[in-house]
Amino acid sequence: MTNSSLLSRLSGILWLSPVAMLAIVVASIPFRGFDLFLLAFPAMAVAAAIGVQLMVRRWMAPLPKLNALIAEVSQGRFNGRITEVSEKGELGALCWNLNDMLDQLGAFFREQETTFRCNLDGKFYRHTMPVGLHGGFRKGLLNQNTLLEAMAGQKRAAMYTGLVSRTHHLNTANLLDNLASNQNDLKVITDKMRVVTELASKTCEDAEAGKALVNDVVERLTGITDRISRANETITRLNARSVEINRAVTLINSIADQTNLLALNAAIEAARAGEAGRGFAVVADEVRKLAESTKHASESIGQIMSTLSGETSYMLKDSVEMRESANASQAVIAQMEARFTQFHESASQTMTNADYVHDLSFSSLVKVDHVMYKQRAYVVIDGQNEECMRAIGVDHNNCRLGKWYNEGEGRQLFGNLSSYGALLAPHAKVHGSVHAMTKLMDGPWQTNQALQDKIIDAMEEAESASREVMDLIGRLVDEKHPGMVL
Amino acid sequence: MKNRITPTSVEKVMREEDFIVSMTDLQGRITYGNRIFIEFSGYSEQELLGTQHNIIRHPDMPRAVFKLLWDTISGGSECNAYVKNLAKDGSFYWVFANITPLFDPNGAITGYFSVRRKPDPKAVQTMGEVYRLMLEEEQRAGARDAIAASTRLMLNLLSEKGLSYDEFILAF
Ligand SMILES: Cc1cc2nc3c(=O)[nH]c(=O)nc-3n(C[C@H](O)[C@H](O)[C@H](O)COP(=O)(O)O)c2cc1C
Numbered sequence: 001m002t003n004s005s006l007l008s009r010l011s012g013i014l015w016l017s018p019v020a021m022l023a024i025v026v027a028s029i030p031f032r033g034f035d036l037f038l039l040a041f042p043a044m045a046v047a048a049a050i051g052v053q054l055m056v057r058r059w060m061a062p063l064p065k066l067n068a069l070i071a072e073v074s075q076g077r078f079n080g081r082i083t084e085v086s087e088k089g090e091l092g093a094l095c096w097n098l099n100d101m102l103d104q105l106g107a108f109f110r111e112q113e114t115t116f117r118c119n120l121d122g123k124f125y126r127h128t129m130p131v132g133l134h135g136g137f138r139k140g141l142l143n144q145n146t147l148l149e150a151m152a153g154q155k156r157a158a159m160y161t162g163l164v165s166r167t168h169h170l171n172t173a174n175l176l177d178n179l180a181s182n183q184n185d186l187k188v189i190t191d192k193m194r195v196v197t198e199l200a201s202k203t204c205e206d207a208e209a210g211k212a213l214v215n216d217v218v219e220r221l222t223g224i225t226d227r228i229s230r231a232n233e234t235i236t237r238l239n240a241r242s243v244e245i246n247r248a249v250t251l252i253n254s255i256a257d258q259t260n261l262l263a264l265n266a267a268i269e270a271a272r273a274g275e276a277g278r279g280f281a282v283v284a285d286e287v288r289k290l291a292e293s294t295k296h297a298s299e300s301i302g303q304i305m306s307t308l309s310g311e312t313s314y315m316l317k318d319s320v321e322m323r324e325s326a327n328a329s330q331a332v333i334a335q336m337e338a339r340f341t342q343f344h345e346s347a348s349q350t351m352t353n354a355d356y357v358h359d360l361s362f363s364s365l366v367k368v369d370h371v372m373y374k375q376r377a378y379v380v381i382d383g384q385n386e387e388c389m390r391a392i393g394v395d396h397n398n399c400r401l402g403k404w405y406n407e408g409e410g411r412q413l414f415g416n417l418s419s420y421g422a423l424l425a426p427h428a429k430v431h432g433s434v435h436a437m438t439k440l441m442d443g444p445w446q447t448n449q450a451l452q453d454k455i456i457d458a459m460e461e462a463e464s465a466s467r468e469v470m471d472l473i474g475r476l477v478d479e480k481h482p483g484m485v486l
Numbered sequence: 487m488k489n490r491i492t493p494t495s496v497e498k499v500m501r502e503e504d505f506i507v508s509m510t511d512l513q514g515r516i517t518y519g520n521r522i523f524i525e526f527s528g529y530s531e532q533e534l535l536g537t538q539h540n541i542i543r544h545p546d547m548p549r550a551v552f553k554l555l556w557d558t559i560s561g562g563s564e565c566n567a568y569v570k571n572l573a574k575d576g577s578f579y580w581v582f583a584n585i586t587p588l589f590d591p592n593g594a595i596t597g598y599f600s601v602r603r604k605p606d607p608k609a610v611q612t613m614g615e616v617y618r619l620m621l622e623e624e625q626r627a628g629a630r631d632a633i634a635a636s637t638r639l640m641l642n643l644l645s646e647k648g649l650s651y652d653e654f655i656l657a658f
Contacts, residue, residue: 079509079588079596079597079599081509081518083517083518083531083535084531084532084535085531096521099518099520099521100520100521103505103507103520103601106507106599107505107507107601110584110586110599110601114564114586123652125652125653125656125657126652126656127656129582129584129603131502131505131582131603131604132502132503132504132505132601132603132604133505134503442648
């Protein structure tokens with residue numbers, strides 16, 4: 001087959017008849033002579049050939065286009081079409097049918113490619129659109145939908161597994177650190193509680209000893225009181241005696257006065273002499289009686305004096321004993337003072353330790369809150385959970401730490417420490433990042449890898465801020481209890 | 487392209503087994519239309535070829551839809567849209583259009599390819615209403631702000647539903 005087109009071969013055939021006719025006319029000349037009229041036949045044949053050739057050329061015009069288009073299609077390019085089809089016959093129909101076929105092919109491949117690409121991009125809602133496609137094309141697109149659905153299911157599952165496994169990874173690593181921190185807190189709390197217990201038992205011993213000392217002191221003081229009341233009685237008695245002595249002294253005084261008077265009378269009677277025999281005897285008798293009274297009086301004084309000396313020695317003895325007692329009490333009281341100082345010391349140590357332990361347990365509790373907050377966030381990522389969702393919705397002002405920080409003891413007792421101020425930003429960030437994560441979870445993370453990365457980023461941010469929070473809480477406690485850091 | 491055709495309320499409904507196919511160059515001039523296009527538009531092939539595709543633009547369509555269409559396809563992506571078209575005789579026909587760019591072997595866009603299918607009647611009802619509101623918004627806003635205003639309206643509607651444009655359109 002040569003390259004010569006159908007048209008040129010047709011024209012070849014067309015031109016054959018005028019040429020043949022001309023040959024016949026020329027060949028007939030020797031027999032019949034030259035007849036001009038005969039030339040009319042080849043001339044008509046030429047005209048017919050030209051006319052037919054022109055018409056055929058017009059009819060066949062689409063053929064090269066068809067040829068080129070089909071060659072293009074065989075190269076896998078479906079974008080060409082045949083336009084300006086004027087021919088109404090079979091060739092025209094052929095053109096339009098070819099266009100239709102290419103439209104079907106084009107739409108089919110476009111649908112297939114677009115839906116695959118959308119599926120890979122996670123736009124699972126983009127199914128093929130078989131409306132308007134025919135037969136096998138239509139069936140092919142319907143089958144593709146089944147395939148896309150399966151791919152989507154797999155991708156969703158893979159994305160879910162991916163997210164969950166990444167968050168689990170993140171969680172496990174951080175959870176262990178968090179738990180280790182709490183474990184350490186609990187260890188310190190246990191150690192400190194042992195110290196507190198020891199201090200308390202020491203305090204108890206001191207109190208016990210103090211009690212014995214107090215008993216001793218009380219006993220000794222009771223002895224002193226006994227003696228004092230005895231001395232009191234003695235003094236009362238001495239007082240009574242001194243009244244008696246007074247009376248005796250008055251008696252002796254009056255005796256002395258009367259003796260004086262008698263002596264005066266005796267002097268007078270002696271002056272009268274002679275006649276005085278009788279009177280003098282009376283006076284002498286009176287003097288004797290006086291002497292007797294004086295003797296009585298001095299006897300009673302002697303008696304009183306001996307009782308007095310008895311009482312005095314008693315008192316002396318008592319006072320010695322009282323001094324001893326008082327001395328002993330003083331020693332005991334000194335001991336007591338030492339004991340009480342120790343007691344106070346242990347009690348105040350107990351207090352600082354207890355205070356530290358309290359702060360440490362609170363910080364540990366806050367850390368546990370924190371860990372739980374994050375755990376809830378991970379549960380939300382794992383699958384929607386209303387309760388956890390609500391729990392992580394709280395902001396950094398309304399969680400336990402936040403309330404403690406803003407209104408509670410936090411501001412009061414820790415407000416002046418440098419770690420206190422530093423705590424606010426990372427704490428807000430933990431809540432902020434988790435809230436950002438929940439917002440992102442509303443999005444199409446099952447189809448969108450970038451979104452999934454953002455979710456992981458948010459949680460990583462929350463984890464890193466949380467590490468800072470944990471660290472600062474620890475430092476806050478250390479800062480408040482500088483002596484306690486082990 | 488100025489339309490001097492007066493729209494009527496006569497509707498032509500597409501058939502399930504057909505689709506309208508057309509192609510344009512980069513400027514939107516028609517380079518090919520299939521026989522269904524010729525049938526529904528009412529124009530001859532000669533009338534269509536070389537003409538702007540807005541020859542079948544219906545005045546009920548808001549401008550923002552075509553802005554979205556051109557932004558999307560010139561960015562290299564497919565665009566799906568419900569479109570009300572105007573035939574030469576003034577009648578209208580609703581289509582669900584899928585327009586994609588045509589690429590040369592180097593990946594450069596050489597033109598656009600549109601397949602218009604028989605739309606879901608529910609979608610036509612909904613989108614007809616949406617377009618009516620958008621058009622009102624465009625008329626209210628005035629020519630200069632028309633597209634921005636009706637685009638905002640559409641975006642509000644979508645964000646209310648929490649869907650992207652494609653998700654919303656393809657959900658019918
Ligand atoms: C491939 C392709 C198909 C299009 N099909 C339609 C159509 O069916 N109806 C329509 O009104 N516009 C269609 N357009 C958009 C028009 O080009 C034009 O933007 C629109 O009619 C609005 O006209 P205007 O830009 O003059 O306002 C199509 C555009 C392209 C590229």
